[in-house]
Amino acid sequence: MPARPAWRGYLKLSLVTCGVELSNATTSAEKVSFRIINRKTGNTVKRQYVDAESGKPIGDKDEVKGYEIEKDDYLLIEEDEIEALQIESEHTINLDGFVHKSEIDRIYLDTPYYLTPSDKVSEEAFAVIREALAEKKMAGLSRIVLYRRERPAIIEALGKGMLLTTLRYDNTVRKASAVFEEIEDVDVDEEMVDLATTVINRRTAKFDPSKFEDSYENALLELIRAKKAGRKPPVVKAAPKESNVVNLFDALRQSLASEDGSEDDAGRKPAKRRAAKTSAGKRGSTSTKHKSA
Numbered sequence: 001m002p003a004r005p006a007w008r009g010y011l012k013l014s015l016v017t018c019g020v021e022l023s024n025a026t027t028s029a030e031k032v033s034f035r036i037i038n039r040k041t042g043n044t045v046k047r048q049y050v051d052a053e054s055g056k057p058i059g060d061k062d063e064v065k066g067y068e069i070e071k072d073d074y075l076l077i078e079e080d081e082i083e084a085l086q087i088e089s090e091h092t093i094n095l096d097g098f099v100h101k102s103e104i105d106r107i108y109l110d111t112p113y114y115l116t117p118s119d120k121v122s123e124e125a126f127a128v129i130r131e132a133l134a135e136k137k138m139a140g141l142s143r144i145v146l147y148r149r150e151r152p153a154i155i156e157a158l159g160k161g162m163l164l165t166t167l168r169y170d171n172t173v174r175k176a177s178a179v180f181e182e183i184e185d186v187d188v189d190e191e192m193v194d195l196a197t198t199v200i201n202r203r204t205a206k207f208d209p210s211k212f213e214d215s216y217e218n219a220l221l222e223l224i225r226a227k228k229a230g231r232k233p234p235v236v237k238a239a240p241k242e243s244n245v246v247n248l249f250d251a252l253r254q255s256l257a258s259e260d261g262s263e264d265d266a267g268r269k270p271a272k273r274r275a276a277k278t279s280a281g282k283r284g285s286t287s288t289k290h291k292s293a
Contacts, residue, residue, distance in 0.1 A: 003027075007146060008118060009091045011129065011155075018125035019118035020093070022144075022164060026112065032220045082148070093155070093164075095129075095140035101156060104139070107176075108167045115155060115162040126162075133157040195252035202259050 007022035036045045048057050065082075066074030117126040133140060134157035142153050144164070152167040219236055226233045 005118075006113060007144065009093060009144075011093045011095070011115070011126070013095045013129050013132075013140075016125050016129065017092075018122035018129070020122065020126065021116050021118045022146075023114045023116065025114050025163070032217060032224070090145040090150075093142045093144050093153075095142055095155065097141040098133075098136070098138040099141060099154070100137070101139045101154065104154065104167075107173055108170075110151075110166040110168050113164045113166075114158075115164045130157045130160075130162055133162070192248060192252055195256060199252070199255050199259070202256075 005021040005023055010017050011020045050057050065077045069075050117123045139154040139156040144153050153164050155162050155164045223233050
């Protein structure tokens with residue numbers, strides 16, 4: 001049975017309008033999930049709101065949203081007042097402008113959704129908009145209301161349909177410069193960079209998400225299967241604790257050696273050059289210490 005659309009409405013490009021549906025592009029249905037159980041009775045438990053002061057449970061009719069205007073002073077907002085809020089993007093996705101997707105910093109990309117025509121009548125207009133986006137290799141800028149929140153979004157052609165990706169607001173994204181400003185500038189040894197790039201080259205592959213495995217999910221499933229069969233749960237060995245890198249140059253050479261079991265020319269030649277420089281007194285210590293995580 002197909003999943004229920006996350007949103008239904010209209011897609012509009014100038015005077016061209018078509019009915020569309022939005023479907024989740026990702027799912028967590030296959031993930032292991034647990035219920036909270038009363039250990040004594042074996043029954044499931046349910047959550048219930050209680051008054052923070054009296055500790056007494058409250059009924060659904062007594063629940064109301066509150067916005068804190070001062071400490072412990074709340075402005076009550078009724079559900080029908082929120083329902084009465086109507087903005088255009090609640091039912092219509094307007095294509096307001098167009099950009100190349102490469103211009104959008106990936107950190108702003110949030111949640112992907114598939115966009116499809118909602119009925120036969122809308123298929124032609126939908127196809128026209130999709131093909132125009134594909135021909136120009138552009139993404140349309142838009143806004144959409146999902147789960148009562150208006151979100152900026154981009155829309156691009158994807159096969160026979162389109163892909164809508166919600167975007168994060170600028171004021172919700174922490175600037176990288178603010179996070180990275182305390183990282184000190186380091187004079188990087190070009191020979192060590194050469195070794196590191198050689199490791200990268202040897203491990204370069206095509207992106208294939210089908211090869212990704214959730215090791216924790218697999219371990220959970222094995223635990224469940226074992227307990228269900230009355231077997232002793234498997235013992236999962238913890239990963240060895242990583243030690244500090246004492247000599248980065250040697251660590252890189254060993255990385256190359258581990259790729260094919262021996263040191264090739266890429267691993268030996270820099271070592272010889274480096275040894276010559278060190279013995280001549282032209283370089284300082286090659287030891288680089290890193291803080292453990």
